Amino acid sequence: MRSIAIDIGNTGTKYGIFEGEALVDQGYFENRQQLPPQLLHQSFDHAIVASVAGDTQFIKTRLAVSGSFLELSAQTALPVRNGYKTPETLGADRKAVAVGAHYFFPGRNCLVIDAGTCITYDFTDSSGQYHGGGIAPGLGMKFKALHNFTGRLPLVQQTENAFSLIGQTTEESIRSGVLAGTLAEVKGIMAEYLQKAPDLVVILCGGDAGFFETNLKGRIFVIPELVLIGLQRILVYNV
Template sequence: MGMLLIDVGNTRIKWALTALPVAGELAGAWLESGSAAHGELVALSERWRKLTVTRILISNVAGEHIQERLQTLLETVFGIAVRPHWFASLPQLAGLRNAYRDPAQLGCDRFAAALGAQRLFPQQTLLVATCGTATTIDAVSADGVFSGGMILPGLGLMATSLARSTAQLPHITDHVQVNTLFADNTDDAIISGCINAQVGAIERAFGLLGRQAPGAHVLCVVAGGSAALIAPYLSIAHETVDNLVLIGLQTAAATLC
């Protein structure tokens, strides 16, 4: 028996099965895991039918439509006896205090990512950079306070927006590698601009956080679908973590479920 953790992002659904009780499990120690696009729910349901699940915890930032579809699918696969718990940001949970002006307004994925980062790197000043459809850059203090952050278009969205909104610029999809800062062709200039915009925002936030917490060792935790593309260009202390939101859900589950 296990708990099914589901992270519904803007473009993909990531999931993991963790053993019960979750409080004793190592962070990210999954029995099974996977991911799928929103349009692959039917295939996802076939995979889930093979699992023995007694609890379900879901972070969803993709809106009501996908929530309704997922709710129906879960009822079909596991029956109505296994009711999913839809994760939401709280004023305080698992040793993390949410200092957002309206704690409930904080995206549940950002709160979960902060929980996951704090679990992996306890009692450290953290900058949590989640690089997906949007890039979010959030600050967590060493004593467990989520103070807030910033949101900007993600790497893919930034490049797509530039291509769509600017005449005659190509749409970059096949590669995102910066060979030189000052590119001598348009494709590489777009790539350089988008990568360096992401890196610049993260490194600026890192510097500001360090000045706000003098003497603290600040660590940047990089996660999300574009993390592997952005992290190599960072010149600051950082760790790349896969499935950070799922680790946060695993952390929350010990208290919520």
Template sequence: MTNLVIDIGNSFTKIAIFEKDDLLKVEQYQQPDIRQIENFIGSNIIGKTIISSVKQVKEAWHLSLVDKHPVVYFNSGIKAGINNHYKTPGTLGADRLAAVIGANYLYPAVANVVISGGTCITYDYIDAGANYFGGSISPGLKMRYKAVNEFTAALPLINADSDFDAAYGDDTESAIKSGVQNGIKYELEGFINNYIKTQKAYNIILSGGDSIFFDTLLKNSIFAPYIKIEPYLVLKGLNAAIQKHND
């Protein structure tokens, strides 16, 4: 038996099949249809299905899928082994909650700092006792570059540069890179330091589209030995949630 895991975001839908904890296959769609999903499932026998969405699900494929496979909808009521102390759990982003569940499931009994780099950068912390209290949200890498351009009259729109490693810029373009990328680097280090200052054992888990870029920013820091890159952390968290559901 396999688990079907579906994560519906604002721009893309990610679909994965797991055999227990093993990720067998994953695909990303902009607007999937039921034929694509059924082709993706192929000959796999689906035991459990979980859907997580940042929006109300109205797509036609969803109705067809529900007719064929029993579905569990991921929400803040699914504990999946963690103690959620968030004051307004109904407003907690499903992706953030799934990532924290995934971190605790993959690396139990140790403190985990979960950093996801996408449209926004999210920082979440779960302690060794599986207690989650909350985190932080800040503008993402591309959003910062875009803001510098859109909210000024003369500054250009430039792209991130993973090879940039200067303490300051000596022209306008490099000054923007320094401000944006060093700003994120110092932000990463500051948040991590704040979370782990009382911890003897911890992980820094990087996820999301900018995880490799963040790893580059931190490669020479004191935190480098503690970094683990988990590009499919949300999907793994959803899989953990469906496995623990009704256990």
């Protein structure tokens, strides 16, 4: 089966092309109204599209799919049990990482930390039940907030994984506050989950996963393609 999984996020769109279970190609584009040429010249047996940021119709009308075209929604059947109290509000990316985590680590308690525009925490237990988690501002959002909601603080970009804990300029102090503060937040949340599930598997994904991989200690699995793989597993479950 040749399939494609498309994840429309807050800042851009990722796609993964699968041959059976194998991820054979992937890419990223920002223009939500125009597919990249390399996708327009291919055909697929099945497709799944998930969006946290708007309409998926432009993909459906332009992509060549001979079989099922699945738009992930609250009604889509999942290969994990959904224990979220308001399933209709649960983001597509959070469903996907829960499914992906259970696929890679069946029979284990899993915490996925997806470090993107937002930092999300999603817990799936060893029996395959998704419970929920948390949503917090991501690194980029925090930098922008300090600039946008103050009169004089500059907009600071995160340019590297290393930073000084004791900032000796305003920019260094902002970087320390955001990066050290977020690391402390993530460490604290991980510790709380470990109290609930001592055998916990922690998985990192998202655009800022590299920063946390570098600066967090302990055994952590980094799976950058977790959302795409989770979407593909949902697709397989439904066709």
